Amino acid sequence: MIEKTLKNQLKYLAENHEDIAYTYQLLSDIYTQQGDLPKALDYLEKSVDIARISILPKNKVKFKYLESQLEQLKKNGLNGERKFPQSASYIQCVLDQFDLQDLLIRQKSDIG
Numbered sequence: 001m002i003e004k005t006l007k008n009q010l011k012y013l014a015e016n017h018e019d020i021a022y023t024y025q026l027l028s029d030i031y032t033q034q035g036d037l038p039k040a041l042d043y044l045e046k047s048v049d050i051a052r053i054s055i056l057p058k059n060k061v062k063f064k065y066l067e068s069q070l071e072q073l074k075k076n077g078l079n080g081e082r083k084f085p086q087s088a089s090y091i092q093c094v095l096d097q098f099d100l101q102d103l104l105i106r107q108k109s110d111i112g
Contacts, residue, residue: 002027021050025066032073044070 006023013020024047031040048070056063 002030016050016053018051018054021047021054021066024050025069028069028073037073041070041073044073 002023006020006027009017009020009023024043028040028042028044028047031037031043044066048066051063051066055066
């Protein structure tokens with residue numbers, strides 16, 4: 001379901017829009033929880049790449065948080081046993097309600 005949201009964002013938003021960075025971050029969190037480290041790293045790297053353009057100029061703290069998440073994931077992998085908010089489970093409960101999904105993604109991004 002998050003992939004569908006990402007697909008819509010990629011279709012309608014600029015390729016370096018900060019919402020896309022947050023969606024990639026959320027996908028990374030989901031794949032980390034599922035134990036798929038390669039996918040988690042891939043999505044978090046994409047998030048940081050976009051954030052470097054869209055978030056860093058406006059909010060260095062949020063960018064540094066994403067960057068530190070990436071460093072931590074690369075360093076510790078799944079051994080760090082990071083726990084994430086239950087955003088993914090909430091989003092799965094709102095199938096086909098893209099406005100609500102976007103709201104949940106934005107709320108998660110405000111945490112970071």
